[in-house]
Amino acid sequence: MNTLPNPVEGGGILGIRPAGEPLEQAKVILSRGTPLAGKTVSLFRHPVEVIGADGVSFRRIEALVDTGASYLTVPETLLGELGIEPAERIRLRLADGRYTERYISEARVRIADRVATTTVVFVDDAAPILLGAHALESVRLCVDPLNKSLVDFTPLL
Numbered sequence: 001m002n003t004l005p006n007p008v009e010g011g012g013i014l015g016i017r018p019a020g021e022p023l024e025q026a027k028v029i030l031s032r033g034t035p036l037a038g039k040t041v042s043l044f045r046h047p048v049e050v051i052g053a054d055g056v057s058f059r060r061i062e063a064l065v066d067t068g069a070s071y072l073t074v075p076e077t078l079l080g081e082l083g084i085e086p087a088e089r090i091r092l093r094l095a096d097g098r099y100t101e102r103y104i105s106e107a108r109v110r111i112a113d114r115v116a117t118t119t120v121v122f123v124d125d126a127a128p129i130l131l132g133a134h135a136l137e138s139v140r141l142c143v144d145p146l147n148k149s150l151v152d153f154t155p156l157l
Contacts, residue, residue, distance in 0.1 A: 053082060071134050079122055088104060
């Protein structure tokens, strides 16, 4: 079972989960300096379509929206089935502070009827699928934590 460390701080949020609870049961308390300081919200899932290297085939996955993560994590088996090959191996820091190395590549994704190219991280098939900040920004969406939804944002120039 994958869980968040308790607590995790960063990006204006403080993540809290009961010990041993699954990742989906984590609660987020917005910390000082955020417009909604002190509010508690739950994490949520959102569908993502990963488009194959052929530009036609795709697979729909349910991802846990996690703005503490940088990228979209996708099971390596699924990426292979879509013809998406690893481009390079990079070092990544996990939520608990440990480091790991994973392969990354670029893939076209559709999130809320918007299509963009974003970085995907190849993960084990049993690992949680996370929809991180970079993938959300690539389709010009941000998180409304109280309503558990993705909303438009205007990019800065």
